[in-house]
Amino acid sequence: METLVKQPATDQTTIRPLEKRLALQLAPDRLNAFFPLLQRGVTVPAIMGCSLRSLLCDQFAIPSDYVTDRITTIFINNRPLDDLDTTIIEDGLRVTLSAAMPGLVGATMRRGGFYAALRQGISHVGSNRQTADEMGVVRLKLFNLLLPELGPLILARGLLLEQDELDELLMRLPELSLHNPNGTGRTHLSATFGE
Amino acid sequence: MDKIARIDMGAAGGPKVTVGGLGDYAGLGGRAMTSLMVAAEVHPLAHPLGAENKLVISPGMLSGTTGSMTGRLSVGCKSPLTGTIKESNAGGQAAQVLARLGYAAVVLEGKPATDDIYKIYINKDGIQVIMDNSLKLMNNYPVIEKLRKEYGDKVAYMSIGSAGERKLLSASIACTDPELRPTRHCGRGGVGAVMGAKGIKAIILDDAGMKMRPPKDPEKYRDANRKFVEGLRKHPVTGEGLPAYGTNVLTNVLNEAGGYPTNNFKSGQFAKASDLSGETQAALEISRGGNATHGCHRGCVIQCSGIYNDKDGNYVTKQPEYETVWSHGGHCGISNLDTVAKLDYMDDNIGVDTIEMGVTIGVAMDAGLAEFGDDAGAIRLMEEVEKGTPLGRVLGSGAAITGKVFGVERVPVVKDQALPAYDPRAVQGIGVTYATTTQGADHTAGYAIATNILKVGGDVDPLKTEGQIELSRNLQIATAAIDSTGMCLFIAFAIMDQPETFQALLDMLGSFHGIEMTGDDVVALGKKVLSAERDFNTRAGFTKHHDRLPRFFYNEPIAPHNQTFMMKDEELDEVFNW
Incomplete structure (x- = not known):
């Protein structure tokens, strides 16, 4: 594999390809460039077979109280979810995280909310089914307030980008003089943000 | 708010103003005032555009006070769109100013005998009804610009555009925001057509010399308002989500839930929803020198609105709300926020309800008048409404009428009013x-x-x-x-x-x-x-x-x-x- 690593510090962030891994160090204001991708969803490697709560708290290292108080709206495969503990992570699962939303329907979508009955036909039903404890991927989306708050954490941990996703991202980061590996397949990207 | 003004537009010799006490309506405001008055005084079988209907304009019970978030104005009548009773409300400055002038309601009654149009000027000294045919068939933005030259910037305006004068069933009543833009609309139910039928083009509300309405217990009121504002500011929706992204923050969530009606309710998801999302919209507004956080009236602490500029930094419209972005966006298969913003401006300027108009265009697309996803086609259909062509009058009369005229089966209305942006099969x-x-x-x-x-x-x-x-x-x-x-x-x-x-x-x-x-x-x-x-x-x-x-x-x-x-x-x- 090729690796794309950041070159020694210059006045401009640049990277060069060595293998198909991309590790970026960017200025904090470049975080916005990742928001379109994170809204649409990114592929994140994870260990399968655990509960959603464990995925968020143990694997993604999101503080427990943040999960409880801030991530108030969650969708699993397009279904609003009420119980984090009975949802088991399987390969290819689509996980969408959002803060509290306005409107009656926003309130309706809330996890365990008072108006959950209004959407009961589409609610996610959990299971206790155990799956193998092996690596897989989830498709993760972040919405609204969680974009700036969880984006850095997810990006630092790393995600897998298809070629078209990487191309789009690099268009939003024109300051990177990246020698783009022209090939197909995924790139493992991680990014950290700081001065 | 201790008086009610009644303006009989059909009185012999011209409009007649009567100001009286509150009577049976004491203590009421907003929807309570409009609905109880319409229910008591309007014949239920009255033609909505006839002399028997009344247009009741009422600020809320706390409007005109120092209380935060108290700026909603209710307008009620028998609806020409639905045939039911109607209350439609909006933000903007009008409620605060009308309440400070002491009016719990202004009631437009009767029907003028001629085609002349009038403006109403209300200040501390009373009410004048002035014939002004120079305003005929003007749209909202130019009307307000013209009136500002005469009445200045320290007033609030209400107006109808050409759609209201043409009595189109989706016609709205505009209220100006703090910058005197006609961006806040009593949109639903065709209330603008009723105002047009009364021959009223604009209402100018001037509270010079008037003070805030005093509470009976000022200290307790001040303390309660402080706690109320603290509560709004600390809540993640009212203190963070709405100020940052506006109501359009719902696009991504509804789409994810499969409840985002797409291509005239044929799917619950739109593949390009993230292009229309509140997150995308806010970032675009900020990058263009607009504003993603803006209040529709003074005293608002939530600030869910914004200013949408074009790529050159010129004002286009206020931040389109979720319902508008949906109706003109995903509902019509359109994913370009600039197109949505242009259509939002046209809605506000012509004076039509953005939900009704967007849904109608989607129905028209199902009829083959344009393709889903055809930005230029949607704008062209709106231009028909603006010109008042026969096609435009059909479209401007809403989704139900348009569906009937063009033989469309999938028409998303209840009691002939278009559904908003949540698919009831998902929710x-x-x-x-x-x-x-x-x-x-x-x-x-x-x-x-x-x-x-x-x-x-x-x-x-x-x-x-x-x-x-x-x-x-x-x-x-x-x-x-x-x-x-x-x-x-x-x-x-x-x-x-x-x-x-x-x-x-x-x-x-x-x-x-x-x-x-x-x-x-x-x-x-x-x-x-x-x-x-x-x-x-x-x-x-x-x-x-x-x-x-x-x-x-x-x-x-x-x-x-x-x-x-x-x-x-x-x-x-x-x-x-x-």
Whole structure:
């Protein structure tokens, strides 16, 4: 594999390809460039077979109280979810995280909310089914307030980008003089943000 | 607010103004005032554009005070779109100014004998009704620009565009925002057509020399308002989400839930939804020198609106709201925010309801007048409305009329009013409210108003099936009450989640009027308003058979959940049994 690593510090962030891994160090204001991708969803490697709560708290290292108080709206495969503990992570699962939303329907979508009955036909039903404890991927989306708050954490941990996703991202980061590996397949990207 | 002004536009010799006391309407404001007055004084079989209909304009019970979020203005009448009673409300400056002038209601009555059009000027000295045919067929932005030269910038304006003068059934009434742009609209139900039928083009509200309305208990009111504002600011929806992204923050979430009606309700998901999202919109507005955080009236602490500029930094329109971005966006297969913003400006300028107009264009696309996703086609159809061509008049009369004229079966209306941006097959509970509300399909008729705290109807288990009927009933009751206070509905989230903030609201109401206010009083007010509205509709010929969704919602499953609307008719008929 090729690796794309950041070159020694210059006045401009640049990277060069060595293998198909991309590790970026960017200025904090470049975080916005990742928001379109994170809204649409990114592929994140994870260990399968655990509960959603464990995925968020143990694997993604999101503080427990943040999960409880801030991530108030969650969708699993397009279904609003009420119980984090009975949802088991399987390969290819689509996980969408959002803060509290306005409107009656926003309130309706809330996890365990008072108006959950209004959407009961589409609610996610959990299971206790155990799956193998092996690596897989989830498709993760972040919405609204969680974009700036969880984006850095997810990006630092790393995600897998298809070629078209990487191309789009690099268009939003024109300051990177990246020698783009022209090939197909995924790139493992991680990014950290700081001065 | 101790007086009611009645303006008889059909009086012999010209418009006649009568100012009187409150009488049976003492203590009322907002929707309570408009609905109880229309129910009592308008013949239920009156033609909505005829002399027997009345247009009642009323600020909320707390409008014109120092209280935060108190700037909603209600307009009521018999609706030319639905044939039902109608209350439509908007933000902007008008409610605050009208309340400070002391009017609990201004009532437009009768019908002028000629085609002349008038403007109404209201200040501390009284009311003048002035013929001004120079304003004929002008749209809202140029009308306000013209009036500003005469009346200045320290007033509030209400106006109708060409759609109102043409009596189109989607016509709205515009209220100016703090920058005097006609961007806040009483949109639903064709209230602008009723104002046009009365021959009124504009109302100028001038509160020079007037003071804030004083509360009976100033200290308690000040303290309650402080706690209320604290509650709004600390809540993640009212203090963070809405200020940062506006209501359009819902696009991504509804799309993810499969409840985002796409291509005239053919799918519950739009592949390009993220291009339209509030997150994308806010970033674009900021990058263009606009503003993603802006209030529609002074005294708003939520600031859910914004300013949308073009790529060169020039003002296009206010930040389009979620319903607008949906109706002109995903509903029509359009994913370009600049197109949506242009259509939003045209809606505001011509003076039409953005929900009704966007849904109508989607129906027209189903009829083959344009392709889904055809940005230029959508704009072309709006231009027909602006010009008042025969096609434009059909389109401007709403989705139901357009569907009939062009033989479209999939027409998303209830009581001839277009559905808002939530598919009832995915979110069945909101379909209950769409079907049964007194107003025609309306997402704000049963808002998320603290029914858990109010205990409207007792304790409801929200996880039981029957909870959907009870919740819809309770939400409609609570919403009718809040619509009467002049409070913005977006306070809902803070008062739903924070009992101390709800108590602060009750204390504001109580200390202002010098009474003790409880949750029971709020519920009683809501029931009184809804009962009057239901009674009017019954006398107007509406039965339980009108409280239904269009059949395609029962027959056509929608992706991704492949559900139909499953609530039984007998269940819907239980909503108003209390």
